[in-house]
Amino acid sequence: MTEKNKEELSRRKFLASAGGVVVGTMMATASLNLSNSSVDAEGTMEWPWPYKKLDPEVVRKKGHFGYYQGACCYGAFSAIIDVLKDEIGYPYTMMPIDMMRYGEGGIVGWTTVCGALNGAAAVITLIAGEDNYKELVNELMGWYTEFEFPSDISNKYAKEHKFLVNKYKSDEVLVQSVSNSPLCHASVTNWCKESDYASGDSERSERCARLTGDVAAKAVELLNASYDGEFVLKYELSGATERCRSCHAKGKAFEQGGWTRGKMGCGSCHEDAHK
Amino acid sequence: MTEKNKEELSRRKFLASAGGVVVGTMMATASLNLSNSSVDAEGTMEWPWPYKKLDPEVVRKKGHFGYYQGACCYGAFSAIIDVLKDEIGYPYTMMPIDMMRYGEGGIVGWTTVCGALNGAAAVITLIAGEDNYKELVNELMGWYTEFEFPSDISNKYAKEHKFLVNKYKSDEVLVQSVSNSPLCHASVTNWCKESDYASGDSERSERCARLTGDVAAKAVELLNASYDGEFVLKYELSGATERCRSCHAKGKAFEQGGWTRGKMGCGSCHEDAHK
Numbered sequence: 001m002t003e004k005n006k007e008e009l010s011r012r013k014f015l016a017s018a019g020g021v022v023v024g025t026m027m028a029t030a031s032l033n034l035s036n037s038s039v040d041a042e043g044t045m046e047w048p049w050p051y052k053k054l055d056p057e058v059v060r061k062k063g064h065f066g067y068y069q070g071a072c073c074y075g076a077f078s079a080i081i082d083v084l085k086d087e088i089g090y091p092y093t094m095m096p097i098d099m100m101r102y103g104e105g106g107i108v109g110w111t112t113v114c115g116a117l118n119g120a121a122a123v124i125t126l127i128a129g130e131d132n133y134k135e136l137v138n139e140l141m142g143w144y145t146e147f148e149f150p151s152d153i154s155n156k157y158a159k160e161h162k163f164l165v166n167k168y169k170s171d172e173v174l175v176q177s178v179s180n181s182p183l184c185h186a187s188v189t190n191w192c193k194e195s196d197y198a199s200g201d202s203e204r205s206e207r208c209a210r211l212t213g214d215v216a217a218k219a220v221e222l223l224n225a226s227y228d229g230e231f232v233l234k235y236e237l238s239g240a241t242e243r244c245r246s247c248h249a250k251g252k253a254f255e256q257g258g259w260t261r262g263k264m265g266c267g268s269c270h271e272d273a274h275k
Numbered sequence: 276m277t278e279k280n281k282e283e284l285s286r287r288k289f290l291a292s293a294g295g296v297v298v299g300t301m302m303a304t305a306s307l308n309l310s311n312s313s314v315d316a317e318g319t320m321e322w323p324w325p326y327k328k329l330d331p332e333v334v335r336k337k338g339h340f341g342y343y344q345g346a347c348c349y350g351a352f353s354a355i356i357d358v359l360k361d362e363i364g365y366p367y368t369m370m371p372i373d374m375m376r377y378g379e380g381g382i383v384g385w386t387t388v389c390g391a392l393n394g395a396a397a398v399i400t401l402i403a404g405e406d407n408y409k410e411l412v413n414e415l416m417g418w419y420t421e422f423e424f425p426s427d428i429s430n431k432y433a434k435e436h437k438f439l440v441n442k443y444k445s446d447e448v449l450v451q452s453v454s455n456s457p458l459c460h461a462s463v464t465n466w467c468k469e470s471d472y473a474s475g476d477s478e479r480s481e482r483c484a485r486l487t488g489d490v491a492a493k494a495v496e497l498l499n500a501s502y503d504g505e506f507v508l509k510y511e512l513s514g515a516t517e518r519c520r521s522c523h524a525k526g527k528a529f530e531q532g533g534w535t536r537g538k539m540g541c542g543s544c545h546e547d548a549h550k
Contacts, residue, residue: 044368044369044370044371045369045371047371047373047374048373049371091369091371093319094319094320094366094369095319096319096320096322096324096366096401098322098323098400098401098405099322099397099398099400099401100397100400101400101405101408102396102397102399102400102408102409102412103396105536106388106537107388107392107393107396107412107416107457108396108408108409108412108413108416109413109525109536109537109538110388110413110416110457110537110538110539111536111537111538111539112387112388112457112458112539113381113382113385113387113388113393117382118382118388118393121377121378121382121383122374122375122377123374124377125373125374125375125376125377126371126373126374130373130376133376133377133383134377134383137377137382137383138383138384138385141382141383141385182382182385182387183387184536184537185535185536185537185539188535188536189534189535189536192529192533192534192535193534196529197529197534198525198527198528198529198533198534199524199525199533199534199535199536200525200526200527200533200536201529249474250384250473250474250475251475252473252475253473254467254471254472254473254476258467258473258474258475259464259467259468259472259473259474260460260463260464260467260474261380261384261386261459261460261463261464261474261475262381262384262385262386262459262460263384263385263386264385264386264387264460269544
């Protein structure tokens with residue numbers, strides 16, 4: 001136990017005995033950790049919340065495990081929040097991580113946005129603040145659509161730690177696939193077709209567990225880069241999608257085709273547009 | 276000011292002067308409001324968070340306004356959380372509502388899941404807890420896909436209060452449309468095509484502001500019903516989608532077509548499947 005943790009525990013015990021209310025913990029950790037942040041008149045930590053650079057590999061492993069606790073959205077969200085609880089304490093100790101369970105399978109199985117993206121985007125926004133969250137979340141979304149999941153690192157990690165994984169316990173190196181879409185539906189479908197596994201197979205769950213770790217780790221890499229002032233926008237919309245958006249996008253006139261909006265790759269659903 | 280609020284303020288002043296840390300507010304409100312909930316050993320409010328029945332019409336108006344503060348996801352999320360801050364206090368006073376800004380336009384404009392759904396689903400999960408959140412969120416999602424947005428109530432409200440709306444200030448009764456999908460992309464596109472407005476027009480923004488209020492109000496209606504033990508599942512997948520899912524769903528063998536999963540209406544994207 002570190003000196004800081006010892007001091008926290010000591011103050012916690014003091015507050016518990018003095019006040020009889022365990023939420024005294026908040027005050028203890030707050031007074032230790034609020035050097036870079038502020039608390040407003042209502043006692044709420046102001047946005048954005050404090051950050052210190054995290055190890056993406058720690059978060060990747062936590063995301064993988066977290067998937068088996070509460071699925072993809074919870075897994076990505078809790079992986080980062082839990083490490084920040086350890087590293088920073090309050091206000092992360094106050095975050096109700098279970099709130100994000102709904103994101104499972106693109107929101108209770110509807111297969112809209114990938115839950116790992118949903119959970120990671122929430123954490124990025126919490127930490128990056130008004131000036132930076134949009135470009136960081138946009139980068140995460142774009143990266144996701146082009147990345148071959150699960151990563152080599154996650155495949156290797158799962159192989160090395162097969163007995164630590166809660167449910168699946170597989171050391172199989174899983175087939176990799178690109179989703180071309182931020183939607184759970186497309187992401188799962190593309191992987192299943194590449195791998196010959198059904199969506200209900202435990203290997204598909206394990207693929208999404210590894211993906212959850214990969215997305216959480218990427219979110220931390222983006223936050224770390226932003227923290228260092230070294231974030232560089234890499235993702236660009238595909239040429240095909242840019243061509244569609246020259247008529248069909250927010251900001252275009254209705255008559256021109258501006259009756260829609262979006263950044264998803266158009267071809268993922270509209271294979272035969274204008275045919 | 277109510278007696279309860281006076282007592283809170285008095286304790287707040289005491290704690291501020293005694294401890295010099297404003298987060299003392301948390302202890303004050305916690306001790307007043309935690310009759311139905313508990314705080315764990317780390318000082319975190321256990322899931323689910325406490326609830327009392329809210330007026331859906333108050334939340335509908337707040338959602339409408341909130342859209343102009345931080346868009347759809349923030350609007351729906353903050354509409355409910357803000358009322359609970361007033362009604363219950365801690366732990367809602369601790370919730371960083373800005374975290375949900377990323378959900379705008381289906382996550383920073385990518386047009387995946389409707390942000391109002393995303394924000395409302397998070398609040399439902401926070402409050403409904405492990406036993407109830409899935410069926411309530413599923414009902415909200417299904418209801419959304421079949422509802423004619425904006426509601427008559429929201430159209431009427433905006434007309435009556437045209438000078439209170441932050442930006443748009445329109446009293447126009449807007450055209451209503453059904454999305455047939457939980458995706459922002461489909462929801463906006465269908466409405467634009469019905470209304471002849473472009474996605475970049477302020478009328479489309481106003482439509483989504485009213486929709487945000489409608490979704491937040493529906494979430495409260497579901498929570499109220501669940502609180503009273505009177506929640507009844509109404510949404511059913513369409514016959515067409517059920518037919519697709521007889522082969523193409525989680526739990527089916529790969530060879531049968533189980534290489535995908537989802538509950539979204541299949542026809543919304545796959546008009547010509549098997550043709």
